[in-house]
Amino acid sequence: MALLVQKFGxxxxxxxxxxxxxxxxxxxxxxxxxxxxxxxxxxxxxTNRLIGLANDITDEPTxxxxxxxxxxxEQVTIALLSMALNKRGCPARSYTGGQVRITTDDTHTxxxxxxxxxxxxxxxxxxxxxxxxxxxxxxxxxxxxxTLGRGGSDTTAVALAAALKADxxxxxxxxxxxxxxxxxxVESAQRLEQITFxxxxxxxxxxxxxxxxxxxxxxxxYSVPLRVLSSFKEGPGTLISIDNExxxxxxxxxxxxxxxxxxxxxxxxxxxxxxxxxxxxKPVSDQNIELDMIxxxxxxxxxxxxxxxxxxxxxxxxxxxxxxxCADLGAKQVVGDDTIAKVSIVGVGMRSHAGVATTMFDALxxxxxxxxxxxxxxxxxxxxxxxxxxxxxxxxxxTAFDLDKSE
Ligand code: ASP
Ligand code: MG
Numbered sequence: 001m002a003l004l005v006q007k008f009g010x011x012x013x014x015x016x017x018x019x020x021x022x023x024x025x026x027x028x029x030x031x032x033x034x035x036x037x038x039x040x041x042x043x044x045x046x047t048n049r050l051i052g053l054a055n056d057i058t059d060e061p062t063x064x065x066x067x068x069x070x071x072x073x074e075q076v077t078i079a080l081l082s083m084a085l086n087k088r089g090c091p092a093r094s095y096t097g098g099q100v101r102i103t104t105d106d107t108h109t110x111x112x113x114x115x116x117x118x119x120x121x122x123x124x125x126x127x128x129x130x131x132x133x134x135x136x137x138x139x140x141x142x143x144x145x146x147t148l149g150r151g152g153s154d155t156t157a158v159a160l161a162a163a164l165k166a167d168x169x170x171x172x173x174x175x176x177x178x179x180x181x182x183x184x185x186v187e188s189a190q191r192l193e194q195i196t197f198x199x200x201x202x203x204x205x206x207x208x209x210x211x212x213x214x215x216x217x218x219x220x221x222y223s224v225p226l227r228v229l230s231s232f233k234e235g236p237g238t239l240i241s242i243d244n245e246x247x248x249x250x251x252x253x254x255x256x257x258x259x260x261x262x263x264x265x266x267x268x269x270x271x272x273x274x275x276x277x278x279x280x281x282k283p284v285s286d287q288n289i290e291l292d293m294i295x296x297x298x299x300x301x302x303x304x305x306x307x308x309x310x311x312x313x314x315x316x317x318x319x320x321x322x323x324x325x326c327a328d329l330g331a332k333q334v335v336g337d338d339t340i341a342k343v344s345i346v347g348v349g350m351r352s353h354a355g356v357a358t359t360m361f362d363a364l365x366x367x368x369x370x371x372x373x374x375x376x377x378x379x380x381x382x383x384x385x386x387x388x389x390x391x392x393x394x395x396x397x398x399t400a401f402d403l404d405k406s407e
Pocket of ligand 1: 152
């Protein structure tokens, strides 16, 4: 018997039939004696539909009214699911974010949770009720409805689990777990039994399709065990937790992440003097362009090359800024490339092992893949390569680090 917070995403509650199926599932847990707090998203497509309505009226809807509007999607699903549960003889009560008192700051459309009043939920639980809470929403201190940003129901679920000290926060979705890499790229990708919060955050480019990454950070901060599972098919899913408790030997690399969203810019022949990095990057960050990797070379003849990556959408803007910087600093030239991809190996196991980088670079070189940039953190090594070799690189590394499913 446990206290579980279970979150069902948009596809899981996408139709009345699916809502009834979720009702059956929850009833099954209740029959086993578990206490359940449910968090639901809006029916799939509903939030987008609502945003579309707003945009039919104005390009710049007031954020406050936007939140009043988009929060209605979840209000529909909490009521329908509670009806489905009550019909099954499983007493349930729906609550909006404001009603359970999820208090947030007043940053409409991307509010942060400040406090949750768990007393009300506890008393319902003690009376044997399932609590069905609207995800993605809260109220600010003045009582205005706020929302937590797209995909925010995951964060609601984690926050409730943290407040109630639940045994587990279970995220039911349309995939059956977190994989070693995207199975569409590597057929032999495997579902991970377990992964750490840190690894999951580093795997963001894969994981964000499964979970809102902010919710993983939140779960890590409050040590809420988080499990991703399928709504449609039975199975243990993937447990995201503090460390790998399996007792099995920790793999060196847990997964391979990749993304094609970046572009690279190099300022060639900049004077190698103090303050140069900030002179180059300040105009870029002043335009709110986020940087990912930054590499500066060893200076030769009092000159150096300076390379960084930005989101591909910001490429043209960053290029124009850098041309100006180049002229101002008397640098040689600007070189840019927006046909790159970043491929990363992620694993807490690499902390205590030497030679992981060598294995990675070796494997890539055997396929003739040129590495353009390298960056490392304690549990991740990323390389920038030509976009056209991305899938080959991911497959090669998946095999090199023994991640292929054995069959
Ligand atoms: N309904 C909201 C969205 O579509 C929140 C969520 O689904 O988590 O972003
Ligand atoms: Mg979602």
